[in-house]
Amino acid sequence: MSTYNFLGLVNDVNRRLNEVELTTLNFENAKGFYSSAKESVNSAVRYINHTAFEWPFNHVLQEETLIPGTVRYFLPTDMKTVDFDTFRIKRNTTLNNDTRKLVRFPYELYLDKYVDAEYNTEENIRDVPKYVFRTPSEEYGVYPAPKEAYEIVYEYYRLPVDMINHYDVPTLPEQFRHIIVDGAMYYAYLFRGNTQDAQLQFNKFEAGIKDMRTLYINRYDYVRDTRVPRKTFGVY
Numbered sequence: 351m352s353t354y355n356f357l358g359l360v361n362d363v364n365r366r367l368n369e370v371e372l373t374t375l376n377f378e379n380a381k382g383f384y385s386s387a388k389e390s391v392n393s394a395v396r397y398i399n400h401t402a403f404e405w406p407f408n409h410v411l412q413e414e415t416l417i418p419g420t421v422r423y424f425l426p427t428d429m430k431t432v433d434f435d436t437f438r439i440k441r442n443t444t445l446n447n448d449t450r451k452l453v454r455f456p457y458e459l460y461l462d463k464y465v466d467a468e469y470n471t472e473e474n475i476r477d478v479p480k481y482v483f484r485t486p487s488e489e490y491g492v493y494p495a496p497k498e499a500y501e502i503v504y505e506y507y508r509l510p511v512d513m514i515n516h517y518d519v520p521t522l523p524e525q526f527r528h529i530i531v532d533g534a535m536y537y538a539y540l541f542r543g544n545t546q547d548a549q550l551q552f553n554k555f556e557a558g559i560k561d562m563r564t565l566y567i568n569r570y571d572y573v574r575d576t577r578v579p580r581k582t583f584g585v586y
Contacts, residue, residue: 405567
């Protein structure tokens with residue numbers, strides 16, 4: 351089997367359709383059907399990524415350094431969804447601060463009571479942040495305004511970009527290679543006007559995604575009953 355990258359996936363489609371395989375030399379300037387095959391692979395990966403918000407292979411642990419006195423910060427441009435319950439200040443022995451999980455509170459509450467922190471330049475009001483909020487402009491904010499350049503950590507799920515170069519690798523693990531190719535075949539058949547085979551491939555594609563959801567998404571945390579049974583006496 352060929353290498354697991356953009357070129358390898360496109361050639362998987364080419365082999366299924368008895369087309370000549372591409373090489374690293376002619377991949378970039380491929381025209382006609384080959385250009386469609388590349389788009390078909392990207393379309394399949396794009397479709398899979400849109401079927402769930404929190405695929406674990408798109409999970410990112412983000413670390414940033416806060417700026418003293420600055421309240422608002424931009425969220426990553428490739429962000430699909432952010433878990434605001436994961437924001438924490440990282441322990442730093444140089445700055446003498448412990449790890450602290452930030453409490454999320456509503457943006458409206460921040461505007462009502464604490465927004466002056468953005469304009470007040472007095473250093474004596476700054477401290478280790480305790481709260482985090484999300485703004486309508488895809489930013490996050492912390493309060494109080496940081497006193498030092500604390501390190502903040504949070505987790506989000508990214509929306510991957512399309513593959514372009516022959517060596518680009520999708521975020522999906524290689525074990526799902528066949529599902530990507532099934533989806534690419536659906537789009538390739540549509541390009542050729544073969545709607546009947548396209549529908550068959552789409553059903554196979556959807557079945558593969560369903561299996562992925564069962565493996566990664568449809569999970570239930572174990573719940574333990576911690577209630578203490580109440581004893582009764584003299585009851586017959």
